[in-house]
Amino acid sequence: MSNLAYEDHGGEDDGDAAALRSVRPVPRISIQSFCETEAVASAVERAGQDRRMLKTHLKVHMGGLSTALEFYQTAPTPNLIILESRNEPKDLMGSLQQLSEYCDPATKVIVVGHYNDVGLYRDLMRAGISEYMVAPVTMTDIINVIAGIFIDPEAAPMGNSIAFVGAKGGVGSSTIAHNIAWSISTLFKSEVVVADLDLAFGTANINFDQDPPQGMAEAVFAPDRVDEVYLDRLLTQCAEHLSLLAAPSTLDRTYDFDSDAFSQIIDTAQRSAPVLILDLPHVWTGWARQILTRADEVVITATPELANLRNAKTMIDMLKKLRPNDAPPKLILNQVGMPKRPEISPKEFADPLGIDPLAVIPFDPQLFGKAGNSGRMIGETDAKSPITQQLSEIARILTGRGEIKARKSRSFGGLLGRLKRKK
Structure with a gap:
């Protein structure tokens, strides 16, 4: 004693x-x-x-x-x-x-x-x-x-982990995660590590125009070797303060993992950089649930459609139970204003969830397409774009350098009833 x-x-x-x-x-x-x-x-x-x-x-x-x-x-x-x-x-x-x-x-x-x-x-x-x-x-x-x-008070401080996940596939969660990582590293000259956890279909290597010979697969299949020195060898430098732990994006093996498969990697990465961006695929597995439960912040990206609303509500409700002593997940509405697509308004989307969107990002296929096809970030493609400013503000909020405006009281409207009727 x-x-x-x-x-x-x-x-x-x-x-x-x-x-x-x-x-x-x-x-x-x-x-x-x-x-x-x-x-x-x-x-x-x-x-x-x-x-x-x-x-x-x-x-x-x-x-x-x-x-x-x-x-x-x-x-x-x-x-x-x-x-x-x-x-x-x-x-x-x-x-x-x-x-x-x-x-x-x-x-x-x-x-x-x-x-x-x-x-x-x-x-x-x-x-x-x-x-x-x-x-x-x-x-x-x-x-x-x-x-x-x-916990040893003399130990090095742990970095802040921010997990990004989509309410549905194809909503742009990975693109948002990569651009937020770039914004944090550029705005604050702070070291950021991006971990692409979609080993089969990850896009971080494409978005950052990298072709690393090794990365996440080497770490997750050899957890006993993972320490700061080994992790540093697996990281790919994408910018002055930004490193990538890339997914192999190949189908030569299956990627079924235990719940704790990524724990050692995440703990080591958090000791290596002040900010760790976790780019999760849209799956609900033991390891995905574990990562979302343990992350310091969770950001859910959704598009303004009914299936996205249902999934976002399900995820937010579950994460509130898994993380009862943390703030609720953050929500980003993406691809808003797509021509000819019937959409749910941001207000109607937010009401059943009980949280305001952190940001409402407009549909801009030319800007996002140009950035994606050239392997550049939105801020590199058009530094003066309002979307670049939105991404910078999200970066400030997630790192504690900005504030979210207070939410006004709203009644949970008819859209929630529509969700219940569809079950």
Whole structure:
């Protein structure tokens, strides 16, 4: 058991995404919690469901210290024990002394008590307790304390990961992702890595006019080799501050992966650059769900049609469940104003989703076609285009350098009813 400085916990909003935005994922550890009250048990369970705790193995028991003492007489102790106790300070210290006889020396212990007593805190720290928290505690408190114990403060900061996915195939999600990556690298002179995760049909190499001999396939099929040095060898330099981990875009093999297949690559890439752009294909697999759950930001691109609206709503609803402590996904409406195509207006599209589009990008086949056919970005093709300015503003918002205008209250109109009738 080891020491950490005491902090006064409690009183934060459980759903405050800002309080957890800078918290890095907790490493793969085992956690067992022994609680006396439903309130603390619920906070611990909610913490275990957060994307930052996905690698951990957490089990919650009811019964407090007495149950823990009985349990560990015959079971090994995990990496972390969370103990809630309503005992008075003297009794609490005695029970913890008994528990220490069964604890592995490397096991960390967090105590959640009901006495705000400085003397008790000092005694606990001398006894080797990692942290003492005073109830009531929130899910945010739990995650922050666990992260503080198991994440090295001296470690290099993790880059920000932004996942782009289309509500439907062919909506331009990849094109938007590549142009946003270029805009971030150009506007802020910040290193950006683009990871093309559509191994069979990825277009990043075409859009950036590159023909790399190796890239994502080499990384995903040899995960044990992936570190910063190996990843650097696989990256292709596309611009001064922009690198690409390209997809092979070949069909000489199938690309069926486990849920964690890309985890090592993403973790390594985040240590290599401040911004990681994840270009996902329109699929719903275990690995795609895992990446969308773990990403710092998710951007869904859609065109103004009914199937796109249905898919966007399904995806947004699911991601809100998978990421309950994060801001909702961002939405980009693309190819708006296509001649002779019946379209849903941006307002009607946004109403059933409950979120405003981050941007509404007009249909401009000449500009996008010219850029795509020449292997250049929109900003390189026409720096003065209003679409270039839109892409720059999206880049600012996604990197925290811009603001989204507040959404006015709207009623969820008849379009949602149309969706329900079509099911």
